[in-house]
Amino acid sequence: MTEETSITGSGGILRKRKIGKKKSNNAKKKMKVFQGTGEKVKVDRKMKKLFRKRVKEYNSDDDDDDDDNAADKSFLNKNQGAYSEKNGYGTRKLGADKLDEESELSEGEDDDENIEVLPTVTKFAEGCRAFRIAFKSIIKKSALDDVLGPILSGQKKLVAQKLAEEESEKKLRGEAKKEKLLIGEKGHIKPSNYLDSHEKFLIGVATKGVVKLFNAVSKAQSTQKGLNPASSKDEKVIKKRRKEAFFTALGKRSASSSDTSAKVVASGEPPSWAPLRDNYMLTSCKLKDWDKMQETPEDEDVGKSSHGSSSDDD
Amino acid sequence: MARFRDKKRKVFVKPIVQKKLGAVDHVTGDKIPKSFVFSRGKLPGPLRQLQMDLRKLMLPFTALNLKEKKRNSLKDFLNVAGPMGVTHFLMLSKTDASPYMKVARTPQGPTLTFKINKYSLASDVAQSQLRPRCPKDLFKNPPLIVLSGFGTGEQHLKLTTIMFQNIFPAIDVNTVKLSSCQRIVLLNYNKDTKLIDFRHYSIRLQPVGVSRRIRKFVQNHQIPDLRNLQDVSDFVTRAGYGSESEVDEEAATVTLVSNLGRTNKASSKSAVRLQEIGPRMTLQLVRVEEGLCTGGVIFSEYGYGAEKKLDKREDSQIEDSDHEEDEDDSDNADEMEEDTENGNDD
Structure with missing residues (x-):
């Protein structure tokens, strides 16, 4: 009623x-x-x-x-x-x-x-009744199934446009960032867990160099066993022994010309006899006139490369 | 406030004390080369790591904590380098194409520019290994350097050799201690690809013919686990697994003069074992300049003075176009003559 x-x-x-x-x-x-x-x-x-x-x-x-x-x-x-x-x-x-x-x-x-x-x-x-129906319809509408949420219908298009724009901008920014990162990572390579043939070859070359050096060291230092090269007391004795060893090496050298220590000597400048100079047995290659001494080292390099992989130890 | 500032300044001045470390080796009397590793321009993360790795590689005669600012120019570094006795610069830079490394001798040059085609960081290398090795005093001595394959007789390669030989202190065979040889830097030039492989290894000496167990026992002085053994003699006699590189043992053995550590006794044979530390780089020599990042180009991978050539070409083209009209008539006449000659021959 x-x-x-x-x-x-x-x-x-x-x-x-x-x-x-x-x-x-x-x-x-x-x-x-x-x-x-x-x-x-x-x-x-x-x-x-x-x-x-x-x-x-x-x-x-x-x-x-x-x-x-x-x-x-x-x-x-x-x-x-x-x-x-x-x-x-x-x-x-x-x-x-x-x-x-x-x-x-x-x-x-x-x-x-x-x-x-x-x-x-x-x-x-x-x-x-009209009010009830309207109210019910509003209540029934769940905000979840609409992406934009509860928005007045008049502005719906605008908001959607804005959101789409924002999204595209975000995408662009992300892509730019990724590109930047890629450029930053250019050339960066993570090595594999196993040693491939190239790495093994390189290790072999390095090992050869180390062995050469160690052998040279042991040869040179066998003459001064038990003496301290840093102390002035032993200096004279060491010098004497070195000289003797050198002359014996010279005598041998005529028979077998390939010698590691000899190579170091030969790479010096030709005019004066190398052992007489102060920097004998030290690094003889000077950067100052690297392009002037062409002939002697070249011959040497050829000899080295014929040995196999040439290696220079300092 | 003033006092605070004084304190700060004292801290800043401190590094100069390093000079005492010696610009001169006190045994051989040689000058010790020193180096700076720094970057030109802003570097991305991995390259900054590479720079740090390179500094570690250049130890001990380098500035490990060298701070650089955006406004630091090359001149600033050069001004500091003089009094500090720094002889070499290693500069990392980067373009969109690839990262670059410049190696320069300080006051006057020359400068070698390398393009870094590939690189791996020390951390990457360590990650790839099962047991990365890093003893405490690994970086306390300068590394040895091995240059291989550079003997092709080309000038720029020779210059590269000399540059890298002089970047580390020279070794006197008569006085060097083998215990100080802990690391090695390898540069291997590949003739075919013209690439230089840059590797960094640690050196380890192991006595030959001793099982791993005994070696470890001598090394560590730790009580071994004997639970599974019947007798003490089993520990010595039972052979462990074969060594991983038994094959080229012969080539890699050394007879020592003096004792080295606990395990390597004098006049006993020892095997040389190398393990990579990193960083790892594949370099390509792109350009050699006379001065410090300036001066005439001695060598360029893309032809000597490629730009100049281009200019010349353009000039000649312009000239050609001017002359063409004049020469057309004469050319035609020549052709006619040739034709007639051909006809005569037939």
Whole structure:
């Protein structure tokens, strides 16, 4: 029975007021009657049906209804208690009575204004339903299935555009970064866990060089066993021994010309005899005139390369 | 505030004390070459690591913690190099094409520019090995250098040889201690590809004919695990697994003059074992300049003075186009003559 509580438009109210006046008087009378009797009113089923039907048909907008209503009222007066079931209606009427009393003070002016201001009329029930449907639909919508989240539909396109732009920018930036990293890593290679043939060959070459040097060292230092080359005491003895060793080597050299120490000697400058110079047996290659001494080392290099992989140890 | 500053300055001046380390070897009396390793321009991460590795390689006669700033020019380094006795610069730089390494002799040059085709860091090399080796005093002595395959008689190669020989202190065969020879730098030139392989190894000597167990026992002085053995003699007699490189043992053996460590006794045979430390580089000599990063180009991989040649070509082309019109007539006449000659021959 929601239709019972229907908001009535201004026109209705205006007309009702007058009716209400009558009604209020009636109600007062009725109430008095009601209280006075205090007995329970019996309502026939037929009557009840009829009442309901009439209530359904009731429309405050129509002028005719008012008459009906009035008839109702009069009817009600006869069958008091009929309203006891429809309490809401009754209370509303009572509220309306109060309103009427207030409006009585400024009746003439109010009437004209109200008519102008509120021209449209909507049923409360209809409004409620529409509102409910709208509200439900909003609640039903989950923000999850929309990528953008809850956004006013008008701006949806703009926001999507902006997001797409941002994404593309991010991508570009990431690519630039990656490229930079790649350039930075250019040439950087992680070695494999096993030794490939090239690495083995290189290790072999290095080993050969080390062995050559160590052998030369052992040969040179075998003459000065037990003496400390750094101390001045042993200096003379060492020099003597070295000289002897050198001369014995010279004697041998005529027989076998390939000697590691001899090579070092030979790579010096040709004009003066190498052992007489101060820097004998030291690094003889000077950077100063590297392009002037071409002939002697070249021959040597050829000899070396014929040995196999030539290696120079310093 | 003033006091604080004084303290700071003292800290900054400290490195000069290193000069005492000696610009001159006190046994042989040779000048000891020193080096700076630094970068020109901003380097990416791996190359900065490579720079650090190179500094470690150049130890002990290099500035390990050399700080460089963006505004430091080559002149700044040169000014410091004089009083510090620094003789060589190693400069790393990078372009979009590839990283480069310049090796220069300090006051006057020459400068060798190498293109680094490939490189691996020391950490990469260590990661690839099962048991990377790094004894405490590995970097306390300068490395030996072995140059191989440079004897092709070409000038720039000779210059490269000399440059790298002089970058490390010379070794006097009569006085050198074998215990100080811990590392070796190998430069191997490949004639066909014109690439130089740059490797860095640690040297280890092991007595020949001694099983690994006993060697370890002598080395570490730790009580061995005898749980699985029946008798003590088993520990000595039972042979362990064969050594990993038994094959070329003969070529890699050395007879020592003096004791070296606990395991290598004098006049006993020892095997030379090398293990890579890194960094590893494949270099290509691109250019040789007379001065320190300036001066005339002595050698260029892409032809001597490639740019000049290009200019000349352009000039000649322009001249040709001028002359062409004049010569056209005469050319035609020549052709006619030739034709007639041919006809006569037939």
